Amino acid sequence: MLTLHGAALTTPPTLAPLDGSVRPGELLAIVGPNGAGKSTLLSLLSGFRACQAGAIRLDGRDLAQWPVYALASRRAMVAQQEPPGFDWRVEELIALGSDPDPALVTQLLDQMDLLDLSDRSILTLSGGERQRVLIARGVCQLLSRRSHAATDGGLLLLDEPTSALDIGQQQRLMRQLRHWAHQHAMAIVCVLHDLNLASLYADRVWLIDNGARAAHGTPAQVLTPERLTSVYGAELQILSNATGTAPLFALVP
Amino acid sequence: MMALLLRSRREPFHQRALGVLALLAALLALSLAWSASSGTFGLSPLTLISDQADALSVQVWWQLRLPRLLLGAAVGAMLAGSGAAMQGLFRNPLADPTLLGLASGAGLFVALWIVLFQGAGHGAGPVSLYGQFIAGFLGALSVCAVVFGLAQRQGGGSAAVMTLLLAGLAINTLAGAGGGILAFIASDEQLRQLSLWGMGTLTHSLWRTTLVALVLIPLALIGLLRSARELDLLQLGETTAHGAGLDAPRLKRRVVVATSLGVGLCVALTGVIGFLGLLVPHCLRLWLGPGHRLLLPASMLGGAILLVVADTLARTLAAPAEIPVGLLTSLLGGPYFLYLLMRRSRTC
Numbered sequence: 001m002l003t004l005h006g007a008a009l010t011t012p013p014t015l016a017p018l019d020g021s022v023r024p025g026e027l028l029a030i031v032g033p034n035g036a037g038k039s040t041l042l043s044l045l046s047g048f049r050a051c052q053a054g055a056i057r058l059d060g061r062d063l064a065q066w067p068v069y070a071l072a073s074r075r076a077m078v079a080q081q082e083p084p085g086f087d088w089r090v091e092e093l094i095a096l097g098s099d100p101d102p103a104l105v106t107q108l109l110d111q112m113d114l115l116d117l118s119d120r121s122i123l124t125l126s127g128g129e130r131q132r133v134l135i136a137r138g139v140c141q142l143l144s145r146r147s148h149a150a151t152d153g154g155l156l157l158l159d160e161p162t163s164a165l166d167i168g169q170q171q172r173l174m175r176q177l178r179h180w181a182h183q184h185a186m187a188i189v190c191v192l193h194d195l196n197l198a199s200l201y202a203d204r205v206w207l208i209d210n211g212a213r214a215a216h217g218t219p220a221q222v223l224t225p226e227r228l229t230s231v232y233g234a235e236l237q238i239l240s241n242a243t244g245t246a247p248l249f250a251l252v253p
Numbered sequence: 254m255m256a257l258l259l260r261s262r263r264e265p266f267h268q269r270a271l272g273v274l275a276l277l278a279a280l281l282a283l284s285l286a287w288s289a290s291s292g293t294f295g296l297s298p299l300t301l302i303s304d305q306a307d308a309l310s311v312q313v314w315w316q317l318r319l320p321r322l323l324l325g326a327a328v329g330a331m332l333a334g335s336g337a338a339m340q341g342l343f344r345n346p347l348a349d350p351t352l353l354g355l356a357s358g359a360g361l362f363v364a365l366w367i368v369l370f371q372g373a374g375h376g377a378g379p380v381s382l383y384g385q386f387i388a389g390f391l392g393a394l395s396v397c398a399v400v401f402g403l404a405q406r407q408g409g410g411s412a413a414v415m416t417l418l419l420a421g422l423a424i425n426t427l428a429g430a431g432g433g434i435l436a437f438i439a440s441d442e443q444l445r446q447l448s449l450w451g452m453g454t455l456t457h458s459l460w461r462t463t464l465v466a467l468v469l470i471p472l473a474l475i476g477l478l479r480s481a482r483e484l485d486l487l488q489l490g491e492t493t494a495h496g497a498g499l500d501a502p503r504l505k506r507r508v509v510v511a512t513s514l515g516v517g518l519c520v521a522l523t524g525v526i527g528f529l530g531l532l533v534p535h536c537l538r539l540w541l542g543p544g545h546r547l548l549l550p551a552s553m554l555g556g557a558i559l560l561v562v563a564d565t566l567a568r569t570l571a572a573p574a575e576i577p578v579g580l581l582t583s584l585l586g587g588p589y590f591l592y593l594l595m596r597r598s599r600t601c
Contacts, residue, residue, distance in 0.1 A: 043492060046492070046495070046496050047495075048491075048492050048495045048496065068495065068498055068499065068500045069498040069500075071498065072496065072497050072498030073498075075496065076496050076497065077492060077493050077495065077496025077497075078493060078496075079490055079492035079493045079496075082490040084488075085344035085345060085346070085488060085543075086344075086346065086488060086538065086543030087538075087542070087543060088488070088542070088543055088544075089542065092542065092544060096485055096486060096488070096489060096497065097486055097489070097494075097497030097498060098497075134489075134493070137489075138493075138496070141496075141497055157496065
């Protein structure tokens with residue numbers, strides 16, 4: 001669906017040339033230290049920023065060639081939260097950017113555990129609740145603007161979707177993302193800080209360090225203790241790797 | 254009536270929008286009729302239709318009262334509409350053409366035009382009128398560019414709000430000083446012209462000026478109305494809004510040009526009439542919610558109503574003298590702005 005061909009940024013913030021692809025139905029996690037260039041990479045993938053060398057293609061067509069409006073029916077972006085200005089109701093906010101079927105809105109509210117809040121003003125919500133509303137809005141845009149000819153569910157880009165969520169909500173969100181990815185053949189790319197979430201839920205991981213991709217592959221291939229220690233400069237211990245599942249990490253006190 | 258007022262924001266959009274706008278349009282018609290029939294030379298629409306009035310008063314009504322009514326409605330709609338649009342653009346309910354210095358910037362340029370470039374004897378000619386208008390437009394546009402540049406550099410957040418208001422304060426102070434200097438060097442005739450125009454009044458409306466407003470203001474209003482959906486999207490923040498299909502640079506250009514055109518024209522024609530752009534959208538947002546598809550047209554109607562009513566009061570309260578309507582709206586808007594600031598500092 002989305003392919004990168006030596007996509008790079010040459011002026012700061014720089015990004016070394018990247019090749020790769022994002023496929024329908026998969027959950028791709030972008031991890032890396034603060035300031036590594038994760039959000040910059042995400043804004044390249046969304047077309048908000050144009051790459052200065054190489055190309056990124058969506059459905060075989062250069063992102064720069066897509067009209068902004070048409071692009072919005074193929075990919076949605078949920079950037080990091082900005083302080084809300086006005087008192088939208090939750091339902092109104094979810095419908096921004098599309099003309100959704102009320103049934104879809106209700107379903108998304110239910111899936112994001114927001115049904116009780118549907119009539120509330122977003123100014124009265126907590127940071128975590130607002131974050132779930134914004135994610136629901138992105139999914140709503142993709143699903144309700146999807147053309148009948150589309151064989152997949154489009155591309156959903158999330159910048160740190162779990163940053164304000166408690167541990168239970170993190171689990172529910174990551175499960176829900178996987179569910180959407182499989183059910184609608186949606187491609188989901190999210191920037192994550194929590195390596196354990198990436199390890200548990202992502203199909204593939206890109207590790208970004210210092211404006212370049214340090215490693216990519218399955219969580220087990222990418223998230224090795226040696227590599228993480230050198231990239232993050234943190235002392236880590238592996239909690240489980242024996243059962244063939246993905247590795248889990250804890251800090252050494 | 255009560256049922257209309259209490260309509261909930263959950264109703265289907267078109268039905269609700271139609272109800273609200275019809276109600277506001279009816280109120281506007283009522284206020285126009287009231288304004289038409291009050292004060293000296295007032296003629297109620299009924300008297301006009303039934304042909305009972307004497308020829309002189311009918312003529313005075315047509316030549317003086319009607320253009321004033323229409324100009325008041327147009328300027329009110331423009332100021333309130335541009336207030337609503339700027340608040341959407343800055344994602345901040347405190348943005349307003351007066352507070353951000355657009356109006357006083359336009360005023361300074363108009364004063365510059367009157368004092369430095371307007372030849373003697375052109376006082377009432379078309380060169381003077383269009384020159385004033387172009388000066389007002391350029392003044393508003395340059396202030397808008399400066400303020401918006403500042404806001405862009407600061408990003409979102411409360412620091413940016415502070416910067417905006419301070420920038421507005423600085424521009425207002427500068428424009429005030431500039432105006433003072435101009436008044437100092439102006440000739441007596443120019444001084445009279447300056448002070449007549451500067452207080453914010455609809456007194457000098459004639460068909461010649463009103464027609465310019467009636468052609469150009471609707472253009473600017475349409476420009477703003479067409480941006481309603483995009484202004485909604487912008488509230489998501491620029492990156493997310495781009496992802497939802499918003500061409501933000503185009504939207505900004507359109508809103509900045511339309512508000513500068515409209516506010517510049519209003520200031521050139523009537524002087525600075527303050528706070529309408531803050532007051533009206535803010536009250537309507539409490540009632541209707543922040544969606545611009547309804548808020549923008551409702552603010553335009555609401556601004557027209559408020560200015561027509563305020564102008565009628567300005568005309569009649571101290572009759573036969575006239576209070577400049579700009580003073581009235583500032584008396585109303587200033588305290589309201591203070592109240593808003595206090596409420597925000599408590600919730601933030």
